[in-house]
Amino acid sequence: MSRFPIISSSSNEQFIFSERDGEFFNFEVVGEFVQASRRVTTYTDEFGIANLFSKLSEFSSPWDGAESWKSLEGEFEMAVTCNLTGHVTIQVKLTQWNGGSEDWHLTVHLNTELGRLQQMANEARAFFNA
Structure with missing residues (x-):
């Protein structure tokens, strides 16, 4: 899989993982009022994001706190929360x-x-070859 997009359920905003090359990938935020991209390294934790989404897919109901992953260099951090009605914020x-x-x-x-x-976990595993 060459791209792993996550599309907002409430706007046109997208998070796009692409251009995976060894321990690197490109991350892009695309929305009506924002656009940014950053090359990210997964050095020391090649499957960390795929593992994060796999863990999230195991939840069948809202959970307490945030599940997260952070790159070693700190250029990329992701935290995922879920409220009592099942709305997830990444x-x-x-x-x-x-x-x-x-x-x-x-x-x-x-x-x-x-x-x-669950769909995101499948796509993350495919993108990161985990």
Whole structure:
């Protein structure tokens, strides 16, 4: 699988995983008012995101707290929560350190549903070859 998109259940926003090359992949946020991308490394945890979605797919009801994954270098963080009505929020933080005054940080939330997590887990495993 060359792309792993996650499409919001409440807007046109998308999170797109693409261009996987060894321990690297490209992550893109695309929405009406935001667009950003970042090359991410999975060094030391090649299947971490696939494992995160596999764990999430095991939930048949809302859970407490956040399930998360963070890259070793900290350029990518993902945290997933679910409220009592089964609405799932995926929060992604992207960071670019340029060693000076042009660093940037972006936090974006995407809404989805508890019932879509199994499909996402299958797609994540296919994308990361896990």
